[in-house]
Amino acid sequence: MSGYYRTNYLEDVALLDTRAQKAWFALFIVLLLAVPFAVGPLWLDLANQILLGSIGAVALMLLTGFAGQISLGHAGLLAAGAFTTGILFKELAAPFWVTLPASAAVGAALGLVFGLPSLRLRGLYLAVSTLALHFIVIHAGAEYETKRGYSTGILVDSPLTDARHWYFALLAASTLTILFSLNLLRSRTGRAWRAIHGREAVAEALGISVQRAKLSAFVISSALTAVAGCLFAYFRGFVSVEAFSLYLTIQYVAMIIVGGMGSILGAVLGTIFVVLFPHAIDALMAASGLGERLSSVVFAVNYAAFGLVMIFFLVLEPQGLVGIWRRVRDWFLLWPFKQR
Amino acid sequence: MSLLKVEKLEVTYHRVITAVQGVSLEVPRGALVALLGNNGAGKTTTLRAISGFIGLDDARVTEGSVVFKGMKIDNRPPHRIARHGIALVPERAKVFENLTVEENLQAAVPRPGGRFAREKVYEFFPALGALRRREAGYLSGGERQMLAIGSALCCAPELLLVDELSQGLAPLLVRELMRRLQAIRAETGVTMLLVEQNAQIALEAADYGYVMENGRVVLDGTPQKLLAHQDIREFYLGAAGGRRRSYRDVKQYRRSRRWYG
Numbered sequence: 001m002s003g004y005y006r007t008n009y010l011e012d013v014a015l016l017d018t019r020a021q022k023a024w025f026a027l028f029i030v031l032l033l034a035v036p037f038a039v040g041p042l043w044l045d046l047a048n049q050i051l052l053g054s055i056g057a058v059a060l061m062l063l064t065g066f067a068g069q070i071s072l073g074h075a076g077l078l079a080a081g082a083f084t085t086g087i088l089f090k091e092l093a094a095p096f097w098v099t100l101p102a103s104a105a106v107g108a109a110l111g112l113v114f115g116l117p118s119l120r121l122r123g124l125y126l127a128v129s130t131l132a133l134h135f136i137v138i139h140a141g142a143e144y145e146t147k148r149g150y151s152t153g154i155l156v157d158s159p160l161t162d163a164r165h166w167y168f169a170l171l172a173a174s175t176l177t178i179l180f181s182l183n184l185l186r187s188r189t190g191r192a193w194r195a196i197h198g199r200e201a202v203a204e205a206l207g208i209s210v211q212r213a214k215l216s217a218f219v220i221s222s223a224l225t226a227v228a229g230c231l232f233a234y235f236r237g238f239v240s241v242e243a244f245s246l247y248l249t250i251q252y253v254a255m256i257i258v259g260g261m262g263s264i265l266g267a268v269l270g271t272i273f274v275v276l277f278p279h280a281i282d283a284l285m286a287a288s289g290l291g292e293r294l295s296s297v298v299f300a301v302n303y304a305a306f307g308l309v310m311i312f313f314l315v316l317e318p319q320g321l322v323g324i325w326r327r328v329r330d331w332f333l334l335w336p337f338k339q340r
Numbered sequence: 341m342s343l344l345k346v347e348k349l350e351v352t353y354h355r356v357i358t359a360v361q362g363v364s365l366e367v368p369r370g371a372l373v374a375l376l377g378n379n380g381a382g383k384t385t386t387l388r389a390i391s392g393f394i395g396l397d398d399a400r401v402t403e404g405s406v407v408f409k410g411m412k413i414d415n416r417p418p419h420r421i422a423r424h425g426i427a428l429v430p431e432r433a434k435v436f437e438n439l440t441v442e443e444n445l446q447a448a449v450p451r452p453g454g455r456f457a458r459e460k461v462y463e464f465f466p467a468l469g470a471l472r473r474r475e476a477g478y479l480s481g482g483e484r485q486m487l488a489i490g491s492a493l494c495c496a497p498e499l500l501l502v503d504e505l506s507q508g509l510a511p512l513l514v515r516e517l518m519r520r521l522q523a524i525r526a527e528t529g530v531t532m533l534l535v536e537q538n539a540q541i542a543l544e545a546a547d548y549g550y551v552m553e554n555g556r557v558v559l560d561g562t563p564q565k566l567l568a569h570q571d572i573r574e575f576y577l578g579a580a581g582g583r584r585r586s587y588r589d590v591k592q593y594r595r596s597r598r599w600y601g
Binding site: 188195198202204205 | 434
């Protein structure tokens with residue numbers, strides 16, 4: 001008998017199994033830490049956007065990819081976190097260590113309220129009910145901006161000003177979110193989410209409270225999303241409803257679909273793809289010489305290409321980028337054999 | 341005292357359709373009781389009323405009661421009933437296909453105060469041991485049935501409800517699974533209520549049997565008594581000479597006499 005076997009509990013719960021995995025991961029960490037010193041300002045800003053986006057994408061993945069609950073209120077939740085931060089900063093001069101948990105608490109409360117329809121509704125109907133969250137939060141934010149005279153947005157003083165500092169802060173936040181999510185998914189709560197996603201009736205038969213599992217998914221995902229909104233407020237230095245359009249929700253949904261449903265790695269890969277995609281299209285247009293001629297419709301081209309990519313993944317690669325990654329990895333692991 | 345006592349149970353779907361009427365049955369602690377009947381007899385509805393699942397089907401217990409360990413449990417949600425110590429192995433969709441075998445077992449919530457070691461499941465069903473890390477969606481029908489029973493056992497139940505053990509499985513495998521259930525009962529002392537169409541297999545294993553037709557219990561007794569009964573032999577054990585006959589079509593006068601005295 002040959003192969004790799006886990007022989008004790010510690011090995012069983014380890015996130016990285018083999019020495020090779022650990023070595024590759026160490027190299028990956030070194031590369032991640034080297035990024036701010038190796039790239040220019042544009043790429044550093046993109047890296048920061050990816051890290052920030054991955055927090056929201058992982059949060060949505062927990063809710064939709066693992067617990068199977070559809071939400072179109074993601075931009076609303078990001079806005080809720082950002083506005084909580086902006087309002088507390090402006091009204092009470094609250095520091096970061098107050099605005100961050102306050103944003104999480106507001107997100108959790110909204111998640112609880114807007115998770116309630118999930119106890120009765122499913123699929124498209126649930127998605128429509130979560131849209132209400134988006135419009136209510138955006139409306140409330142716009143009202144606040146107008147009433148307080150911040151019609152161009154609320155300015156928030158960031159504790160970090162250097163893009164490199166932001167990179168390390170966001171890298172830490174993103175890593176913590178991923179570690180939290182990976183461990184949560186291996187806990188009773190995470191298993192209950194995946195169970196209700198699989199079969200609600202069987203979950204009930206095995207003593208899992210489907211209601212509690214759904215609500216906890218909404219609460220935890222919403223709290224994490226609001227935390228991402230809080231970080232967004234500090235990162236951009238201002239909060240405005242303009243930044244939280246329905247298109248942002250669609251981008252986050254695209255992140256988890258393109259990345260691959262039911263995978264934390266998929267959420268991260270999807271974020272990388274969605275953040276870099278418009279720049280790739282721009283570069284492609286410039287390289288092909290079409291940039292000049294299509295400059296007036298560059299946004300339309302971007303949207304159209306984005307739509308086509310979504311359709312491509314939905315139809316031809318439902319497992320997303322993570323499915324492609326797994327196939328490539330398995331090909332190398334199993335070579336010269338084709339399958340296990 | 342019986343572990344489970346169902347008294348004059350009436351279940352109504354969508355507030356209109358009565359599926360089960362006046363059903364009474366008892367399951368003594370430690371016993372294996374079989375609930376037999378053809379399609380549409382009301383067996384599964386009775387089982388779902390006991391386990392609380394009729395609530396998910398927009399049905400309710402409108403008359404009578406389900407009493408478990410002396411406590412009335414009818415119309416409670418299924419997960420609460422599971423926590424009281426009743427675990428159901430459902431008829432069709434019975435495992436989480438997106439979870440591995442091990443995760444399926446881990447997902448079960450043990451009743452408060454109850455304990456059941458997951459390793460025991462692999463002892464009862466060694467075939468699952470080699471499949472621990474395989475997603476349940478890739479299991480065969482028999483393996484899924486084993487996993488479903490194992491998951492239910494991980495709830496540390498006092499009463500295990502098994503809905504149609506034989507459905508879609510080869511007769512030899514059904515006999516093997518029935519033997520495993522008996523072994524589980526012998527080792528753990530768990531009480532079992534089996535809903536089954538295959539009367540022969542069920543009565544070979546059971547201590548007591550109930551026969552349902554048209555939403556009512558029409559016969560009950562020990563397996564010996566039921567196996568010797570002319571109607572059971574005729575309609576359930578194929579002693580009708582190859583012709584498919586049904587209680588419903590032929591025995592109306594006899595049922596009427598039994599029900600209405």
